[in-house]
Amino acid sequence: MADAKARIAVLGASGYTGSELVRLLLRHPRVEIVALTADRKAGQTMAEVFPQFAPFHLPKLVTIDEVDFSGVDLVFCALPHATTQLVIKKVFDAAPNVKVVDLSADFRLKDPGAYEQWYGHPHQALELQQEAVFGLVEIYRDDIRKARLVANPGCHSSTAILPIVPLLEAGAIEPESIVVDSKTGMSGAGRSAKEAMLFSEVSEGIHAYAVSGHRHMGELDQEFSKAAGRPVAPMFVPVLAPMNRGIYATLYVRTTGARAEDLHSILADYYKGEPFVHVMPFGQVPQSRHVRGSNMVMLGVVADRNPGRAILISTLDNLVKGASGQAVQNMNLVLGFPETLGLDQIALMP
Ligand SMILES: NC(=O)C1=CN([C@@H]2O[C@H](COP(=O)(O)OP(=O)(O)OC[C@H]3O[C@@H](n4cnc5c(N)ncnc54)[C@H](OP(=O)(O)O)[C@@H]3O)[C@@H](O)[C@H]2O)C=CC1
Numbered sequence: 001m002a003d004a005k006a007r008i009a010v011l012g013a014s015g016y017t018g019s020e021l022v023r024l025l026l027r028h029p030r031v032e033i034v035a036l037t038a039d040r041k042a043g044q045t046m047a048e049v050f051p052q053f054a055p056f057h058l059p060k061l062v063t064i065d066e067v068d069f070s071g072v073d074l075v076f077c078a079l080p081h082a083t084t085q086l087v088i089k090k091v092f093d094a095a096p097n098v099k100v101v102d103l104s105a106d107f108r109l110k111d112p113g114a115y116e117q118w119y120g121h122p123h124q125a126l127e128l129q130q131e132a133v134f135g136l137v138e139i140y141r142d143d144i145r146k147a148r149l150v151a152n153p154g155c156h157s158s159t160a161i162l163p164i165v166p167l168l169e170a171g172a173i174e175p176e177s178i179v180v181d182s183k184t185g186m187s188g189a190g191r192s193a194k195e196a197m198l199f200s201e202v203s204e205g206i207h208a209y210a211v212s213g214h215r216h217m218g219e220l221d222q223e224f225s226k227a228a229g230r231p232v233a234p235m236f237v238p239v240l241a242p243m244n245r246g247i248y249a250t251l252y253v254r255t256t257g258a259r260a261e262d263l264h265s266i267l268a269d270y271y272k273g274e275p276f277v278h279v280m281p282f283g284q285v286p287q288s289r290h291v292r293g294s295n296m297v298m299l300g301v302v303a304d305r306n307p308g309r310a311i312l313i314s315t316l317d318n319l320v321k322g323a324s325g326q327a328v329q330n331m332n333l334v335l336g337f338p339e340t341l342g343l344d345q346i347a348l349m350p
């Protein structure tokens with residue numbers, strides 16, 4: 001784009017990922033927010049819903065039907081799963097040249113059967129499902145630059161795919177051995193979460209959920225199988241931890257003969273020069289607070305006492321690199337901006 005600012009709409013701005021987008025976009029030098037939508041909160045101002053935005057001039061929250069998409073360059077869609085398919089179809093009908101970055105799970109799975117298996121209903125926008133590009137920049141950068149519709153990956157999935165895919169591509173780990181233990185903060189459940197997310201239900205404790213099959217398994221199967229060149233079905237258990245933000249995954253693998261140090265070298269080479277993936281020195285362990293509020297992913301590789309096994313640690317902020325930061329990174333590529341623009345936040349510590 002020339003020097004004019006890109007006109008941005010955020011659908012679902014009254015939710016957690018939508019408001020995180022607004023936080024990031026307000027500091028982005030090449031964009032202008034022209035529309036913000038909500039459902040139950042339509043008619044309110046952003047400052048009424050999120051007082052931290054009171055000092056900023058922002059459009060009022062409206063319903064999606066009130067947005068004129070012909071005046072928009074890029075739409076972020078931060079709506080619940082399933083709602084999104086029909087909304088994006090309508091957006092493209094109204095404005096075929098608009099770009100869309102979708103934060104929901106609706107366009108991540110390429111195989112319609114896999115979508116139906118994990119989400120319980122047939123996909124309602126099959127052509128768009130095939131058109132969408134999986135929005136994990138470090139793996140699909142070139143495809144994303146050319147995309148009209150980018151499907152931001154899930155937060156658990158991003159955390160696991162980033163350390164595992166390079167190792168599978170290198171043939172350095174046994175695909176059948178992968179175990180992903182992924183702890184998540186509560187904001188992952190969204191702002192309209194119900195009783196199970198109350199402070200009194202979640203604080204001072206920790207528990208696994210969706211143990212017999214979490215829908216992000218579909219994304220892991222898809223991306224791991226592609227990297228390995230054959231079907232892979234990892235073990236994956238999500239765990240809810242009493243923190244607001246963050247995904248902290250410990251991943252266990254058996255190697256195909258490589259030492260843990262070799263796995264570390266593969267990851268360090270793969271992510272050399274990547275602005276948002278930091279591979280820690282061998283044996284060092286990142287913490288979730290090292291990435292909180294930033295678009296960074298931190299990876300650690302530790303040797304197991306058994307030389308044929310290794311432990312990987314991967315952590316990111318579910319609302320930044322796991323959602324809205326990743327989405328802005330995608331927007332930067334789609335609109336031809338420098339990839340890191342507006343994403344220079346350093347983690348909040350403590
Ligand atoms: N939270 C996270 O860490 C992550 C979330 N995601 C995905 O991003 C998307 C948004 O998640 P999140 O921000 O957490 O969700 P929230 O529940 O916090 O926000 C949902 C937003 O969508 C609006 N909305 C709800 N139902 C409708 C509807 N039927 N029509 C139009 N608008 C509607 C809500 O409006 P109102 O407030 O007025 O009801 C709100 O603005 C989801 O698909 C989620 O899976 C992806 C990665 C990480």
Ligand SMILES: CC(=O)N[C@@H](CCC(=O)OP(=O)(O)O)C(=O)O
Nearest residue numbers: 105154155156184185186188189
């Ligand atoms: C704590 C919690 O409930 N987390 C959500 C994951 C949120 C996310 O990133 O995934 P989607 O974008 O696919 O919704 C879950 O496990 O379903």
